[in-house]
Amino acid sequence: MPNTFDVLFKTLADPTRRAIFERLCRDGEQTVAALTAQAGVSQPAVSKHLGVLKQAGLVLDRQSGRQTHYRSQPAALAPLLDWTSQMAGFWESRFDDLEQLLKRMDN
């Protein structure tokens, strides 16, 4: 049972996959063919990456005839922001602790 952070980090750890996601963030909705043209890997590879991104909630798809259009869902990045600032936060709060400790030692 991998948690949200696992899924997000693992999904974004692959450079090819992350590049696809970045492209969707930058340039908006794209078809699989359009993404494949830039990805540097085969169409099935791109499809697999899109499947992983979709599982992670990072992209949404829309069918239209024989094409599938994918778009990013950047809201799914929220937990990542939370986690990162929390880690930085722990750091600061430890400094606060130290500060308070030093103050108390001053008296």
Added chain:
Amino acid sequence: MPNTFDVLFKTLADPTRRAIFERLCRDGEQTVAALTAQAGVSQPAVSKHLGVLKQAGLVLDRQSGRQTHYRSQPAALAPLLDWTSQMAGFWESRFDDLEQLLKRMDN
């Protein structure tokens, strides 16, 4: 030639390794033995994870006799914050583009 983002995402994608990093953020400097006691994996496994975290710049180590003390370096998370907010930013700016486009179409 993996870039900074690759390294960061890959390093944090493993749950055991991320847990070690979280612990260091939360509780401050720890010895390898202390980390091993909580990690649920063997000491060599912990040492390997610490090596990876160190390579990524996420932790620093300090030798003292036969013990090695590790501490987190949360500043190394900065690129992650940047990347994440940039991706969210692209999204918004595309909305802005759309907004401006619609305004222009209004005239």
Added chain:
DNA sequence: CTAATTCATAACTCATTGGTTATTGATTTG
């Protein structure tokens, strides 16, 4: 000095995963 402790490294195993080609189902197009 010897024994114990701490951590890193080596050597290995097994599972995961990112890639490939081949194929198929579904839709357009001629």
Added chain:
DNA sequence: CAAATCAATAACCAATGAGTTATGAATTAG
């Protein structure tokens, strides 16, 4: 209808990586 296009899936392969046990180097303790 026949041919072409689009994307997903299947089957397979090779590389990576996280774990293990065994060992060694350095330090501390008895």
